[in-house]
Every structure is written in C-alpha cells, then in structure tokens.
Amino acid sequence: MLQRRKPASLRRIAALAIAFLASPLLHAQQQHTPPLAGVAHIAIRVRSLEASREFYEKLGFEEAFDLKDKDGKPRESFIKINDHQFLELYPANPEIPKEASIGFLHVCFEGDDLQAIHDDYVAHGLTPTPVRKAGAGNLLFTVAGPIDANGTAQNLEYTQYQPGSLHSNDQGKHVGQDRIADSIGSVAIAMKDPTAARDFYLNQLSFKSIAGDPMFLHMPGNSGQEIEIANIALGSKARFILRSENLSKAARILHKQNISVLKSKDTLTVSDPDGNIIMIRSL
Secondary structure, eight states, rough: OOOOOOOHHHHHHHHHHHHHHHHHHHHHHHOOOOOOOEEEEEEEEEEHHHHHHHHHTTTTOOOEEEOTTTTOEEEEEEEETTEEEEEEEEOOOOTTGGGTTEEEEEEEEOOHHHHHHHHHHHHHTOOOEEEEEOTSSSSEEEEEEEEEETTSEEEEEEEOOOOHHHHHHHTTTSSOOOSSOEEEEEEEESSSSSHHHHHHHHSSSOOOOOOTHHHHESSSSSOOEEEEEEEEGGTTEEEEEEEEEHHHHHHHHHHTTTTTOOOOOOEEEOOOOOOEEEEEEEE
C-alpha cells in the first residue's frame, strides 16, 4: 500500500524544525576559535640589560640577537628559550617616564594564522590593530585586554613567524645543552580585578578553565601552555614557569652558578636581578 505524503505545509514545518535544531551546531562550527601555538615571548623592562643578560646566560639561555637604537645602543635583547619562545628584555631609561619603571610589560602569543585570529577577535567585538609586519620581520597585531595591576588596559601581542625574519633565521642556533629548562609553560599577569580578567580570557579570547585551579587558563589549541590570572599583589613583577625535562640537572646548573634557589617537592624558584620570579618545573 502506498503511503500518503504529508501536506506541503507539514513538510515545510519539519524542514524548519530540522534547520532550527542544526543551527547551533553550524554556528559553533562557524565560530570555531583559531588555535594559538603558544607563548612567543615575555617582555620585561630591566634595570641593567648587561646584568640581566649575564644572569640568563648563567641559566643556559643565550642572546639570539638584539635591536639597536639610532646611536647603536641595544634597545631590545632577545634571550632564547627555544626556537619559538623568547624573553624580550628592554633597558629602563630614567629620562623617559614611560620607560623608567622596571618589570613585566606584556606577553605575546604565537599563531599559525594570525589573520584568522585577528578576524575572530573582531567577530567577538574586540578592536585589534591591523596585522602588520614588525621590526624583526614577523607579522604582528595587538589588542587591549582587561585592566592590569597598573590600572591600564593590558597590552596583548600576537605574532606569526615569517621566513627571513630575525627569529626564523636563528632557527637551530643559540640553543645550548646546559639550559635549566626547555620551554615556557605559563605566564602570570597581575590584574586589578582577577575575576573580570578571567571572564575576559574565557569569553572574549576563548581560553579554557582548568579544573581545580580557576585562575590558570589553557590557551586555545594543543600547546598545553597556560596563563595565570594573578591578583594585584604581584604588582609589576614578572612571574613565569619554565618546563624542564630534567629538574635534577637544572638544580645542578643553578648550584654550579651559585644562584640562590628555593626548593619544593616539584619546583625550583629563582629570582632575576630585578626580583622577577622564575619557577622551574618538570615537563
């Protein structure tokens, strides 16, 4: 027996219902946040560039290159952690008010498709700067984040390494065997309102919360790296976690260099000449 076809009106209703149920899934697919490859660099202003470079050399980290001002003086030193991660050290300049204070400046994230990340942020209602080529030869954009411990909007940087840039040309170089660690695993950022900052990272930047520790957030993607939303007590100091394949080796290097170490069960903690806090943990 032939089955009777449903009236056209019922068929249209059924089609609309299917489309309505499917739309959230399609919307989620369309709104998929591009991943971040990880932390590209941590920028810190230091009292003495020479003293800071000497300190990080004792930890096994070499200067990959620097940028100089018009008088030939170093204005930025790139200390290499690995081929994708650096510390950017800026010397303090007492004669220029905005360059006089020392401490944490910003964190920069690496992306494999910077334009896609930029456009995703625009779709979230943010106003990032246009993607451009920066002085070292890589793509770059910035976006204003939540209010930090200094009472100003956090400056967030994003970069995509380009062939022929200073970073890319240094691939495989300045990576010594006697480093205390192999990668940057986490960066702390002091915020005036940690709860509001956490909401910004979760809702605007699509970071993911970590069970059991709400102020540590995973960045989008598979890097396994994190941001720590710290309270205002951290102030202008930088605090970051380095990951090591051999914590015992790291302890021996620090002992050999006569660097004071605070030891716990799974962490070695040292301070640089300006009091910034470096924590070394196992991978």
